[in-house]
Amino acid sequence: MMQETEISTLGEFGLIERLTKNFEIKNKSTSRGVGDDCAVIHNGDMETLITTDLLLEGIHFDLTYVPLQHLGYKAVVANVSDVVAMNGIPRQITVSLGISKRFTLEHMEQLYAGIHAACDEYGVDLIGGDTSASVTGLIISITCVGEARKDDIVYRSGARDTDLICVSGDLGAAYMGLQLLEREKAASAGIKDFQPDFAGREYLLQRQLKPEARVDVLEELRKLDIHPTAMMDVSDGLSSELLHICKASNVGCRVYEDRIPIDYQTASMAEELNMNLVTAAMNGGEDYELLFTVPLTDHEKVAQMKTAKLIGRVTKPELGAYMVTRDDAELEIRAQGWNAFTNE
C-alpha cells in the first residue's frame, strides 16, 4: 500500500522543500531559483516572454481518469507551448498549487514527477511558486518565462493578405481522447473492478493525457529558413485560433475542409460516437499544434515540411473567415472553442 503523508505534517515550506529538492538549474539565465522573495533571471539582450495558465479541478481536469503525473506534465506543456508559439525558447516556470485536504504528500510527489519530466524534456528550470491549502479541489497556476531575439518573435498580428496558412500534426485527437475517457468513466459507474476498453485508441489517449509542445516544428521552420508572419498554438480549437489571428492581423481567411489534418483513430472514434468529425477537428482544442502563416513566396518550402501542412490562405478582412467544404460551400468559421464560462 502506498504511504500516505498528510501535508499538514510538513507545512507549506516543508512541502515546497520536499517537492523541489530534485530540480536542478539547467539555464544560464536562471540567476536564482526557488527560495527567496523572487526568482532572478538574466536575459541580456534577449526579449523575455511571459505566459500563465490556471488549471482547476472540475473545470479543466477530472482526476477520476487523469493520473496526477500526466496532469503535471500537461500543465507545463500548455505553458511551454505558448512560448513556442511566439518562436521563443522556454527557460523557467513558477508553479503555484492550491491543495485540498484529500491530497497527500505522495499525490503531490506524483504531480511533481510529471512537472519534473516536462522540465527535463523542455530544458526548463523550476524557479518558484506559491503553495496553499484550498477549500475544495486542486488548483494549479503555472507561469512560464521564455526568451527570444527581438526579430525572431512571431506575434498573432503579422498575417497579411495572400499569406499561406499552415498547421502542424493533426487535429481533434485530444478532444476524441477526452470523449473516450468520459465514455469509459460513465460506463464504469457502479461497476467494481471495471476494465476500460482503450484498445486501438492509444493515440487518442496520448494526445489527451500527454501532449507535447511542437519544438520540432520550430526546428524544421529554421532549417527550411521559413519565417512565419503570424503564429499561435492550437489550445482552444482551430476555429478559435484562426479568428484570433484574423482579428489581431485584421485579415480574413479561407481554410479547406479536405486539407484539415486528421488521424485515422480520430476519424474512427468520431464515427463510433456518431459525432461530426470536422467539427471535432475544428473546435476540439488541447491539440497544442502550431498554427502559422507564411508569405506566399514560401509555398515551395512549406510543401517540403514534414511536421506541418498547408490548410488555407489569408484574405482581405472584408472577405471574412470561412471554411471551404468538400462540395465547395463556404461555412463561416465561428469560435465554438471550449469556453469555460458556458455549459456547452
Place this chain on the structure above:
Amino acid sequence: MMQETEISTLGEFGLIERLTKNFEIKNKSTSRGVGDDCAVIHNGDMETLITTDLLLEGIHFDLTYVPLQHLGYKAVVANVSDVVAMNGIPRQITVSLGISKRFTLEHMEQLYAGIHAACDEYGVDLIGGDTSASVTGLIISITCVGEARKDDIVYRSGARDTDLICVSGDLGAAYMGLQLLEREKAASAGIKDFQPDFAGREYLLQRQLKPEARVDVLEELRKLDIHPTAMMDVSDGLSSELLHICKASNVGCRVYEDRIPIDYQTASMAEELNMNLVTAAMNGGEDYELLFTVPLTDHEKVAQMKTAKLIGRVTKPELGAYMVTRDDAELEIRAQGWNAFTNE
C-alpha cells in the same frame, strides 16, 4: 440598483477585453502586453525578478467583509512587496482569475478597479493572465515581474554575524484588523442592518484591507547610502521571516522585545481581545513591512532612519534565534506564522 451582467454572456475573451481595456502601458521594458500567447519584456542589462502569489477565497480572504476593490489592490501589493523586498523595481504583472457563478461582470470590474489603482500607485503594467470559471469561490493568481541591477539585489542569504537587524513601520496591526473584522462578522450574524463598530480602529482596518509595499523604505535606504546585507518582506510574521533569513544566511539572531514597533491601536485592540500583544506582533503576518540586516558599521546611519527601526542583531549560527524579553529572558523564536495547511 447595480447592474448585473452574467459573465457567461461575455465569454472568456470578452471578459478579458472588458476588464483590461483601460490599463495603459507605463514601462519602456513592456514590449508587448495582453493579447498574444505571451507578453514580451525587454530588460537589457538588468536582472529580471519574478514572484507569484495564489489567493483563494475561504483560505486567504473572506468576501463577507473584504470589498473586492481592496482585495484587488492587496493582491497586487502582496506581489509588488516581494519585488521591493529584493530591492527591485516592480514593472509588470499577470493576473489569472478563477470565477464561480455567483460573480458578475460588475464584481470583476470592482476587483479590477483595485488592481488598476495598485498598478497606478506602483507604476506596474498589466501584461497578461488567464481567466476561467471555477467550481466554487474566487481564485486569484498574480505573477509580478520586476527588475534590478545585479549588484543592487538583496537576497535573504547575505546576513552576517554582528549585522544589525531592522524592521520598517510597525507590526501586528494587519492581524489585529483581521481579528476586528472577524469579531464584527460574528457579532453581525443574524442581525439585520447590523452596524459594525470600527471607531478608533481605522488604522487596523487600513493595515488589513489596504496595505502598501514599502517603496519609501528603499528610497530612504538609498538616500542614506545604506546597503542591506539581507532583506525580506514581513508577510507571514516577523518570527517566520527571521528564521528564513537565519536559515538562508546560516546565522543566529537576537531581537529585543522592547524594540518591536507596535502601534497604539494594535496594543489597545490586543488588550480588548485579551490577546498577547507581542505574539500578535511577532506572528501576525500581512504587515508587508521590510525586515533587513545592515553591517554594524551602518549603526549611525540606521539610527537616522525615519521609516525603519533597529530591533536586534545577527549572531553566529550556534547561538540560535531568540527574542530577548523585557526581563532579559531568552525565548526561542518559532515559526508560528500563519500556515495555510494547519487549522490553527
